[in-house]
Amino acid sequence: MAGSDLAGWLKGANVLTPLTKKTSTVSYSPRISVFPVVLFLFVWVFPAAPLRAESPPAPAAKIYDTFTVYWENDVFARTDQDYTNGLRFTWSTPYHLDPDASRLPEWSRPWLKRLPGGDPGEARAVSLSFGQSIYTPVDIKESEPNPSDRPYGGYSYLAASFHNRSRNTKTTWEFQAGIVGPLSFAEEFQNVTHDLVGSSRAAGWDNQLKNEPALEVICERHWLLAHADDELGLSFDVIPHLGGRLGNVSTYLNLGGELRWGWQLPHNFGTCPIRPGCDSNSAFNEAAPRPFRPGLSSWHLFAAMDGRAVFHDIFLDGNTFADSQHVKREIIVADFMSGIAVQYGVTRVTYSYVLRTREFESQKTRQLFGALSFSWSY
Numbered sequence: 001m002a003g004s005d006l007a008g009w010l011k012g013a014n015v016l017t018p019l020t021k022k023t024s025t026v027s028y029s030p031r032i033s034v035f036p037v038v039l040f041l042f043v044w045v046f047p048a049a050p051l052r053a054e055s056p057p058a059p060a061a062k063i064y065d066t067f068t069v070y071w072e073n074d075v076f077a078r079t080d081q082d083y084t085n086g087l088r089f090t091w092s093t094p095y096h097l098d099p100d101a102s103r104l105p106e107w108s109r110p111w112l113k114r115l116p117g118g119d120p121g122e123a124r125a126v127s128l129s130f131g132q133s134i135y136t137p138v139d140i141k142e143s144e145p146n147p148s149d150r151p152y153g154g155y156s157y158l159a160a161s162f163h164n165r166s167r168n169t170k171t172t173w174e175f176q177a178g179i180v181g182p183l184s185f186a187e188e189f190q191n192v193t194h195d196l197v198g199s200s201r202a203a204g205w206d207n208q209l210k211n212e213p214a215l216e217v218i219c220e221r222h223w224l225l226a227h228a229d230d231e232l233g234l235s236f237d238v239i240p241h242l243g244g245r246l247g248n249v250s251t252y253l254n255l256g257g258e259l260r261w262g263w264q265l266p267h268n269f270g271t272c273p274i275r276p277g278c279d280s281n282s283a284f285n286e287a288a289p290r291p292f293r294p295g296l297s298s299w300h301l302f303a304a305m306d307g308r309a310v311f312h313d314i315f316l317d318g319n320t321f322a323d324s325q326h327v328k329r330e331i332i333v334a335d336f337m338s339g340i341a342v343q344y345g346v347t348r349v350t351y352s353y354v355l356r357t358r359e360f361e362s363q364k365t366r367q368l369f370g371a372l373s374f375s376w377s378y
Helices: 003-013 035-044 106-114 186-197
Strands: 066-073 082-092 123-136 153-165 169-180 212-223 226-229 234-247 250-263 296-313 332-344 347-356 367-377
Touching: 082 186, 082 367, 106 123, 106 153, 123 186, 153 186, 153 212
Parallel strands: none
Antiparallel strands: 066 082, 066 367, 082 123, 123 153, 153 169, 169 212, 212 234, 226 234, 234 250, 250 296, 296 332, 332 347, 347 367
């Protein structure tokens, strides 16, 4: 999305737990985008599926109580290249100490009990997500592939995440199933968006990665190592993390940390860009929650870093089971992020900039993009 067109689009649309391979061309006919249909079903059907309970739940209990929208785009940096757009919609349950006596979905209870990293005394939560990521080369006006630039690629997926947390640790396991290639409908979604804002359509989508089913397993653990408050309600904390991902879309090991400072820091494990194992705001529900109050509840500034040793990236290495365009990826990649988060009652808004180091050898510059998330509890 071109940044210069953002204002025109807006005008016209009216619209927390504490502490190589060969290059090939894909040709296909235009299709109707199913992105809105899948989203509609995921919003209204999936969370509303009937669940059996071993004992009658309390009338006031809810299964999913927090909804979060994540949006990342290079429009904030006035570019339209590389990782150009990311969307993720997440529904999260409250944390519960006893899954069998709670309204956590029945299908999730065996997973919460058996996955490594959890302790019987920890609180547990579940989240469900639908997301899409889009990647393009630098020159989107050129219809022929550039062998020194990344290929076009899109990834759409469903995810289930299982969270275990104590007062100062949190472990998340996430499982993704999705599709890379034309059936991700990344081209259609980008075309619709560009049409809305008056930008030119990318010309090289015929060269995108081929269809490939995707399965991903991700684990990430967070610790709260330091926390200090003063009499004015100002405080800071430090939240390191360690994790890894295995799958045919991406395989890596990662580590990093976050420093936060602000007023009435939320009792959660930090702020993330769209990163599996991290981006969950199910922590609105706390072990000893603060009462919701009208008006401003908290604010804080944050700075974070995540470094990855990348062993596979389909958007750079090309398709796993077919010939496709590829480039030589960098092994070490890092994200540096800074931003602000504000909670107003049951609503939380986070905005940040992310600087990503070069992901492949022929990439000329590092990438900058913005990340915006909006969560509310109901």
